[in-house]
Amino acid sequence: MKDKIFKGLLFAAALAILLLTAGVIYVLVKQSLDVFHEYGVFGFIFNAEWDPRPETEEYGAWSFIIGTLFTAFFALLLCIPFSLPVALFNGEYFKGYKISSFVSSVVDLLAGIPSIVYGLWGFYTLRPIVIQLGVNAQGFGIFLASIVLAVMIIPYASSLSAEFLSMIPDTVKEGAYSLGATRAETIRHVSLPMASSGIVAAYILALGRALGETMAVTMLIGNTTNVPTSLRDTGNTMASVIANQFGEADGLKLSALIGIGLLLFLITAVINLIAKFIMKKLSVR
Amino acid sequence: MENITENKLNNQNENSANEPILQLRNVSVSYAPGKKAVNNVSADIYPNTITAIMGPSGCGKSTLLRAINRMHDLYPKIETTGDIYLKGQNIMEMNPMEVRRLAGMVFQTPNPFPTMSIYDNVLAGYRLNGIKLKKEEKDEIVQRSLMAVALWDEVKDVMNRRGSFLSGGQQQRLCIARALALKPEVLLMDEPTSALDPVSTNKIEELLLDLKKNFTILIVTHNMSQAARISDNSMFMYLGDLVEYAPTRQMFTKPQHKKTEEYLTGIFG
Amino acid sequence: MSDRVKFSNVKKRAAKDKIVFGLVCLFSFLAMIPLFLIIWEVVSKGYKNFNWRLFTQVAPSSMDALLAKMSGEPIPGGILNGITGTILIVGMAVLFTIPLGLFVGIYLSEHPENKFARTVSYLTDLLQGMPSIVIGIIAYIWVVKPLRSYSALAGSVALTIMMLPMVVRSTEETLKMLPRTLKESGLALGASYTSVVFRVILPSGFGGIFTGILLAVSRVMGETAPLMLTALGAAVVNWNILKPTSAIPLLIWDFYNDPNLVDIIWSASLLLLIVIFLLNWIAKIVARRWKI
Numbered sequence: 001m002k003d004k005i006f007k008g009l010l011f012a013a014a015l016a017i018l019l020l021t022a023g024v025i026y027v028l029v030k031q032s033l034d035v036f037h038e039y040g041v042f043g044f045i046f047n048a049e050w051d052p053r054p055e056t057e058e059y060g061a062w063s064f065i066i067g068t069l070f071t072a073f074f075a076l077l078l079c080i081p082f083s084l085p086v087a088l089f090n091g092e093y094f095k096g097y098k099i100s101s102f103v104s105s106v107v108d109l110l111a112g113i114p115s116i117v118y119g120l121w122g123f124y125t126l127r128p129i130v131i132q133l134g135v136n137a138q139g140f141g142i143f144l145a146s147i148v149l150a151v152m153i154i155p156y157a158s159s160l161s162a163e164f165l166s167m168i169p170d171t172v173k174e175g176a177y178s179l180g181a182t183r184a185e186t187i188r189h190v191s192l193p194m195a196s197s198g199i200v201a202a203y204i205l206a207l208g209r210a211l212g213e214t215m216a217v218t219m220l221i222g223n224t225t226n227v228p229t230s231l232r233d234t235g236n237t238m239a240s241v242i243a244n245q246f247g248e249a250d251g252l253k254l255s256a257l258i259g260i261g262l263l264l265f266l267i268t269a270v271i272n273l274i275a276k277f278i279m280k281k282l283s284v285r
Numbered sequence: 286m287e288n289i290t291e292n293k294l295n296n297q298n299e300n301s302a303n304e305p306i307l308q309l310r311n312v313s314v315s316y317a318p319g320k321k322a323v324n325n326v327s328a329d330i331y332p333n334t335i336t337a338i339m340g341p342s343g344c345g346k347s348t349l350l351r352a353i354n355r356m357h358d359l360y361p362k363i364e365t366t367g368d369i370y371l372k373g374q375n376i377m378e379m380n381p382m383e384v385r386r387l388a389g390m391v392f393q394t395p396n397p398f399p400t401m402s403i404y405d406n407v408l409a410g411y412r413l414n415g416i417k418l419k420k421e422e423k424d425e426i427v428q429r430s431l432m433a434v435a436l437w438d439e440v441k442d443v444m445n446r447r448g449s450f451l452s453g454g455q456q457q458r459l460c461i462a463r464a465l466a467l468k469p470e471v472l473l474m475d476e477p478t479s480a481l482d483p484v485s486t487n488k489i490e491e492l493l494l495d496l497k498k499n500f501t502i503l504i505v506t507h508n509m510s511q512a513a514r515i516s517d518n519s520m521f522m523y524l525g526d527l528v529e530y531a532p533t534r535q536m537f538t539k540p541q542h543k544k545t546e547e548y549l550t551g552i553f554g
Numbered sequence: 555m556s557d558r559v560k561f562s563n564v565k566k567r568a569a570k571d572k573i574v575f576g577l578v579c580l581f582s583f584l585a586m587i588p589l590f591l592i593i594w595e596v597v598s599k600g601y602k603n604f605n606w607r608l609f610t611q612v613a614p615s616s617m618d619a620l621l622a623k624m625s626g627e628p629i630p631g632g633i634l635n636g637i638t639g640t641i642l643i644v645g646m647a648v649l650f651t652i653p654l655g656l657f658v659g660i661y662l663s664e665h666p667e668n669k670f671a672r673t674v675s676y677l678t679d680l681l682q683g684m685p686s687i688v689i690g691i692i693a694y695i696w697v698v699k700p701l702r703s704y705s706a707l708a709g710s711v712a713l714t715i716m717m718l719p720m721v722v723r724s725t726e727e728t729l730k731m732l733p734r735t736l737k738e739s740g741l742a743l744g745a746s747y748t749s750v751v752f753r754v755i756l757p758s759g760f761g762g763i764f765t766g767i768l769l770a771v772s773r774v775m776g777e778t779a780p781l782m783l784t785a786l787g788a789a790v791v792n793w794n795i796l797k798p799t800s801a802i803p804l805l806i807w808d809f810y811n812d813p814n815l816v817d818i819i820w821s822a823s824l825l826l827l828i829v830i831f832l833l834n835w836i837a838k839i840v841a842r843r844w845k846i
Contacts, residue, residue, distance in 0.1 A: 006748040013657035014674045021677045085581035114776020178390035181413035182571035193400035212685025214779040272683035
């Protein structure tokens with residue numbers, strides 16, 4: 001019967017997702033076995049050496065792990081003073097007004113700009129400013145990359161936060177007003193605490209986005225293999241080192257890069273899992 | 286529709302010796318230009334009374350109530366005109382924040398703050414207003430307020446838990462306690478029992494009769510029998526006008542206006 | 555009656571309230587500025603070379619560009635190979651994604667309680683969070699290596715993996731919002747499940763589904779990283795899906811890395827932005843028109 005076939009197809013499609021994911025994990029693991037064999041899992045993770053020269057080949061992911069975490073967390077920090085006000089603007093102060101849909105459209109467009117265009121903007125417009133500020137001589141580095149990354153994740157953090165803020169029932173807020181609270185006081189003591197879990201989830205998702213970002217970071221971070229210890233340093237992230245060095249790679253180097261890809265996959269998967277878990281708990285409540 | 290002013294009330298009210306605590310003078314509220322939800326209402330409310338505000342849906346009773354604690358200021362499209370005097374002061378000229386400390390409000394759906402414990406909920410008025418209290422002062426206020434609403438015994442061992450596990454009736458009493466904690470001059474209640482079961486409703490009605498000794502209460506209700514049970518005076522509103530305002534017993538037995546009579550006999554909701 | 559509660563400083567609190575409001579507005583305004591800065595930069599630098607040549611000529615070689623610059627002439631060439639490449643790669647990806655994404659979305663909306671469905675839903679979220687470069691690695695291993703060549707096909711596979719979760723989600727969400735009675739009345743008329751889905755449910759949810767697809771396309775159009783590992787790029791217009799192919803973002807990357815070609819970065823970026831914003835705008839209009 002036609003329906004049986006169709007329902008079978010539907011099921012097969014769903015199964016395909018399962019197989020796809022399994023395939024992804026399988027491939028990443030299998031292709032990185034070489035490098036994990038060579039150095040051991042922890043040996044690879046915590047090694048800060050990255051030397052592709054044939055005589056002295058040695059690969060370790062640590063510099064890039066640090067670079068990734070450094071840029072992503074600093075970007076998150078930088079985006080908060082902008083994304084939170086936008087969330088309050090759209091979810092609280094001007095909820096339902098035309099200006100709110102204008103502001104949220106503008107901020108959402110930020111999410112539509114391709115990563116490479118951000119990289120160009122960072123390179124041509126921001127880099128000279130960074131050099132002028134005396135951060136470092138060439139401008140490239142953690143500082144520049146994090147700034148651009150912060151702008152890129154503003155829309156992700158703000159639109160989800162705004163949604164959680166807008167879901168707070170008017171009657172609870174009116175309860176606060178009826179006791180004599182100002183708007184700011186109501187936001188601080190009632191709205192923000194109520195939306196807090198959702199807002200945390202939103203920022204965790206934004207963090208996940210920042211961790212995986214590739215092109216803009218590759219163009220701005222300096223592409224060196226040291227462990228960055230300050231904002232002035234150049235470095236690499238896991239994504240950018242793959243983008244840079246994948247081209248001609250083979251053998252152990254290729255395995256190392258894929259190993260880094262696996263680590264990146266795991267980190268972003270865990271982060272997203274945490275965020276989704278928080279949001280699920282919210283919808284149950 | 287003519288407005289019955291406070292004069293009739295003066296002559297028949299037992300407490301006529303007192304000054305009115307709340308005076309409404311030509312109060313009108315409109316949601317859109319030209320469309321008045323409350324039309325030129327004037328009335329005097331006396332201390333330690335329960336005044337019921339009744340009328341069919343859409344007659345403006347909640348709108349009138351919310352004008353008293355300037356809730357309409359929160360919504361820029363709403364325009365309020367007229368004067369309201371609370372203990373002689375014109376609240377229309379005061380800062381709304383101050384007004385809301387003097388007039389406490391309880392809403393139709395119980396709305397305790399979900400992220401605060403029961404203890405903190407009672408004290409919320411102080412916290413929101415930035416008033417710092419010592420632990421002993423806090424404990425005293427919480428105990429006094431919860432006892433006033435007959436909730437103390439039920440929650441005294443679980444005060445640090447959030448209020449969400451309380452029943453609807455208990456949550457509403459918590460909200461009343463929260464309003465009382467600030468020692469307001471008047472208590473404004475917007476259909477406080479319409480979302481509750483009969484047992485809780487009964488408990489709260491008894492509570493109000495008790496609170497009357499120390500507070501002045503205005504209660505909007507769509508339930509005529511509730512008005513008959515607990516109120517001293519009643520207002521009947523229809524399409525924004527204050528049609529009749531009289532001692533409850535009188536209004537129910539000898540209503541002066543046809544519309545009042547029609548409402549009371551159930552011709553329209 | 556009762557001792558009145560002391561008023562804390564009302565004026566101070568009212569002032570604080572206004573300051574907070576002012577700061578929220580200020581920082582919201584500041585947050586919008588980067589968008590305008592970027593648009594301004596791309597437009598002002600890109601309009602000069604935004605002409606017919608952009609659309610009809612392939613990218614110049616480094617040598618041609620150098621020679622032109624030295625003789626003071628505008629750089630020849632355009633981004634035709636990138637445009638056709640993008641059309642090919644994204645087009646194929648859309649072809650792969652729509653049936654698969656639609657079917658999974660339908661399945662998930664029909665079986666919300668089912669444990670298998672919930673696992674698939676969770677895995678869809680997992681795939682959505684995958685960094686684009688990792689997806690590039692996957693497509694490299696699965697397509698480039700076996701074929702021993704970079705190819706448009708590999709690029710499409712990568713973009714498909716990126717678009718799938720978005721299309722699945724938007725389909726699922728759209729269908730979930732349809733009233734259950736819609737499906738029931740269709741079935742009650744004796745129609746088969748298949749025809750109810752295709753003739754009643756999908757058309758009803760068309761707006762949301764179409765919007766989801768448009769947004770997914772606009773999202774992957776600007777992706778560079780996965781294509782670097784799969785399609786690689788080509789100097790000529792290529793329609794052979796098994797050969798390396800260019801794409802607009804890849805060209806931008808090439809131009810960026812080549813000091814001679816740098817000037818046409820902006821017109822290529824301008825084209826990219828125009829198309830992306832257009833797609834977003836159309837998606838918004840469709841969403842509004844088809845709102846239930």
